Amino acid sequence: MSIAFAAVLLLVPAMIFAGGGADDTGASATGMKADYTGNPYTEGKDLSGKKVTIFGALVDEDAARFAKAVEPFEKATGIDIVYEGSGDFETLITIRAEGGSPPDIAAFPQPGLAADLVAGGYIQDMNKWLGMDFLKKQYNDAWLDLASIGGIQAGVWYRASVKSLVWYNKPTFEQKGYKIPQTWDELLKLSDRMVADGFIPWTIGIESSGATGWVATDWLEDIMLRIHPPEVYDRWVAGELKFNSPEFRKALDYLKQIWFNDKYVLGGREGIVLTPFGDAATPITLNPPAALMHRQASFITAFMPQKGAEVGSTVGFFYLPPINAKLGKPVLGAGDIFSAMQDRPEVRAAMRFFASGISTKGWVEQGGFLSPHKDTSFEWYPTDTERGIAKILQNATTFRFDGSDLMPGAVGAGTFWSEITAYVNDEGANLDQLLNNIDKSWP
Known part of the structure; x- marks a missing residue:
């Protein structure tokens, strides 16, 4: 994975933060075949060598932990995730969208920011890409309701926090x-x-x-x-x-x-x-x-x-x-929603990954992270405190x-x-x- 920090306009090589695809044995860390077709994300297609750009508000330590979390996807698919984080994300994402240079995926720190871009027709509908049957397996209704913006499923939830x-x-x-x-x-x-x-x-x-x-x-x-x-x-x-x-x-x-x-x-x-x-x-x-x-x-x-x-x-x-x-x-809480702004097979593959609990495992295990996915294992959380908070999140009747x-x-x-x-x-x-x-x- 590559990480760019907009504040300093620095693009960091992928090898520093991730494995950058298959390992030296020709097999991925997840046991997938080296031809990159035997994974649950690319629908049997070989998309190795493709690139998916993500722009969000995650910076510094959060960006580094995110890099760790996407390693299994990169190794299974051969797709390179190029992440750029900025403290000015809220302003820049609108400028880029309206200027014709949006990222493949925008990582919004809350859904209100996505609403204007949905109204402008910049956001893809995850119901059409992934289907509600799949999404209902991954999230409870409260999360799906929050992602329903302007008549579409405006993204998939990645990170959550609990305030109550x-x-x-x-x-x-x-x-x-x-x-x-x-x-x-x-x-x-x-x-x-x-x-x-x-x-x-x-x-x-x-x-x-x-x-x-x-x-x-x-x-x-x-x-x-x-x-x-x-x-x-x-x-x-x-x-x-x-x-x-x-x-x-x-x-x-x-x-x-x-x-x-x-x-x-x-x-x-x-x-x-x-x-x-x-x-x-x-x-x-x-x-x-x-x-x-x-x-x-x-x-x-x-x-x-x-x-x-x-x-x-x-x-x-x-x-x-x-x-x-x-x-x-x-x-009461907060969360990050990932919204697709471009439609290509590799972007669809990445969104299917981010809609799955396994996409958060590498970060959950490092601590300081709550996953909204139903298929996230409580055993991944490193402390009883985090495990208990995660259960409160999963048992919420309203979020x-x-x-x-x-x-x-x-x-x-x-x-x-x-x-x-x-x-x-x-x-x-x-x-x-x-x-x-x-x-x-x-x-």
Whole structure:
């Protein structure tokens, strides 16, 4: 595999990152024949020597791990995957598409970016290429629904993350006999018991420089999914349901139950605004812990002092429990969708590979990766923590993307952050004005 980083305009030779096709024995690492026809991707065709270009937002270590993951495909087919990553992907992909030089495959970090290109006719329909029978074997309905954009299956999902998680200090839970809450009411009762036992239940931090407030929006999105059907969430994300609505105000009421109770939160409400999000998990890892629970996405382990398997001995996690049992177990998260922009046999072969769990095995085994594929083996995950999160992902009855990521930037990365930060800072004062400010910013 070749990797190019747009920031420095450097094309790195394939041999540095991958095997570059068959090995010296004339057989691939997956046991396929050297004629490159006995694989499940090329439909019996010899496509060796062909090239597939992929452009995405994966850079640095992520790009190197992706290179490892595509090695089996390159060795089985003789097709060279040439990957280019850029921090300016979101801007450049539109420029390239409209300029007539799109990549073969675009790796979108979220589906909202793909929608405009679907509308422009730049994206191929995976239903026509792979068929829904195959796609339903690979993904649950929630993922297929998310890939249904503009009347087509706009791509195949490759990577996922889970946000609906609560991390906790495992030794204290074991010593005090605390049980994992199965409902929101049980979560509040557990918090009350912790206070009675002399502990601070929660550590929360939303400071993130120019992005301050995104932690609060994540909480609210999780709550919206737990008190309303997914269709209501979708209307809200699309701007059809206003922020200054009974539905969203109800979510704020649930948020206040934890955030505005100074007995519950380390540093109180003021501490929430002042604490950097990356530091907020540390209190649950201390001995003795300064707080016992922290709601954050699966990536937060990278900010903890413990690493690898050591995390699992100090910190556990549980699914943020439901509020309305009739809504099942919704999961808030994110993911990368790979969309084909060119139609050639080698591109079709690559997309069939990326729709299969085996395409993620090389990255899953390295850690820090969740696969949305149904045929991904839990045994590939290197730690119990990652394995457990993967099971939450697979068992989700509803999966929805981070709503702020799908909203127009002026809202999702602007007023939603700033006005909710003001809401927390001012303890809910001027709520009508704050919510109206968000609604007015919608383009």
